[in-house]
Amino acid sequence: MSFYSGNRQGNFPGPIVGNPLNGLCEKAVIQTRKVFDACMKQIQLNDEVVTVTDFTPADPVFPLTFTGCQSSGLDTTVSNVTVDRFDDRPCFARVSADVGIPITITYTDANGTPGTATATITIPNDVVLYVPQPSIVPYQIEGFGSAICSTGAFGEDGTLTITLCITIILKVVVDADILVPTYGYAQIPPCQEFTQDICTGFFDLPLFPAQQSVCPNSSNG
Numbered sequence: 640m641s642f643y644s645g646n647r648q649g650n651f652p653g654p655i656v657g658n659p660l661n662g663l664c665e666k667a668v669i670q671t672r673k674v675f676d677a678c679m680k681q682i683q684l685n686d687e688v689v690t691v692t693d694f695t696p697a698d699p700v701f702p703l704t705f706t707g708c709q710s711s712g713l714d715t716t717v718s719n720v721t722v723d724r725f726d727d728r729p730c731f732a733r734v735s736a737d738v739g740i741p742i743t744i745t746y747t748d749a750n751g752t753p754g755t756a757t758a759t760i761t762i763p764n765d766v767v768l769y770v771p772q773p774s775i776v777p778y779q780i781e782g783f784g785s786a787i788c789s790t791g792a793f794g795e796d797g798t799l800t801i802t803l804c805i806t807i808i809l810k811v812v813v814d815a816d817i818l819v820p821t822y823g824y825a826q827i828p829p830c831q832e833f834t835q836d837i838c839t840g841f842f843d844l845p846l847f848p849a850q851q852s853v854c855p856n857s858s859n860g
Contacts, residue, residue, distance in 0.1 A: 641828060651825060667821045670814075675778065676769035677810040682762070684803045689758040691744060691799050699748035705791035708744040708801060711757060715740055715784040717809075722770060722780070732770040738762045738807050740784035744791075744799060760786055760803065768811050776813055783808040 642651045716739040724732040740760045747753050762784070771778055784807050791801035 641831060642825075651828075662822045663820050664823045665821055666818055668816050668818055670816055672812045673815040673817060675771050675811040675813065677808060678766055678768060680764065680766070680807045680809070682805050682807075684760075684801075684805060686800055687760065687803060688798055688800050689742075689760065691756045691758050691793075691797055693757045695755050696752070699746070699752065699754050700750050701748070701793075701795065701797075703746045703748050703754075703793040705793055705799065705801075706745045706747060706753075708742050708758075708786075708788040708791060708803075710785045710787070711741040711743040713741040715782050716759075717780055717782040720780050724770065730769055730771070731767060733765065734768045734770070734780060734809065734811075735763070735765045736780055736782065736809065738764055738782040738784050738809070740786050740805065740807075742786055742788075744788075746793065758799065760784075760805065762805060762807060764807065764809060766809060768809065770811055771813065774813075776815065778811055778813045781810045781812050783810075 642653070718737045718739065720734070720736045722732045722734055738761070740762070742758050742760060744756045744758060745753065746756065764782075784805065786803050786805045788801045788803050791799055793799055
């Protein structure tokens with residue numbers, strides 16, 4: 640079993656059925672990152688020129704043929720952050736920041752050898768967000784970025800011109816201790832082992848046929 644595989648116990652995540660107050664048993668302090676505000680930005684960049692590095696395998700034979708690119712899964716960076724508060728809206732501010740999204744590029748070289756390389760897409764952002772007042776534990780501006788390429792072409796100098804679809808999320812967060820109502824500790828069920836045992840269906844059969852409740856009448860001819 641798992642939280643979502645055959646688990647019929649009460650203390651597991653999922654939709655609440657019935658009265659949500661049933662089962663509440665404590666107020667717990669959890670250490671987490673409280674999100675004060677967030678916004679999402681989705682854009683398309685056409686003919687964006689990026690510098691490609693970290694060719695694998697090294698020293699590919701040019702010219703290179705672009706085959707695709709997408710976010711590499713590495714952490715998105717947020718730099719050059721400035722926060723300018725509005726005098727007439729004390730809890731809001733103009734937030735400017737550069738979000739860097741690492742991407743992995745795939746290609747084939749002149750010999751037909753496939754390879755990968757890396758680049759970083761840097762997107763400037765200028766948005767309005769709710770920003771809490773100063774405190775001992777400071778707020779932080781965090782970013783998430785995801786990108787996928789639709790077309791691309793390598794230049795003779797190793798640069799890459801690509802068209803991308805990009806999603807960026809900016810957040811105002813604070814490391815905080817939050818008091819929340821809980822249903823107690825989660826009950827961790829045992830794992831359901833994956834198996835391809837060909838005998839499973841056969842072994843699940845009863846040893847003898849089930850007895851019918853009413854026997855069919857015999858024919859009198």
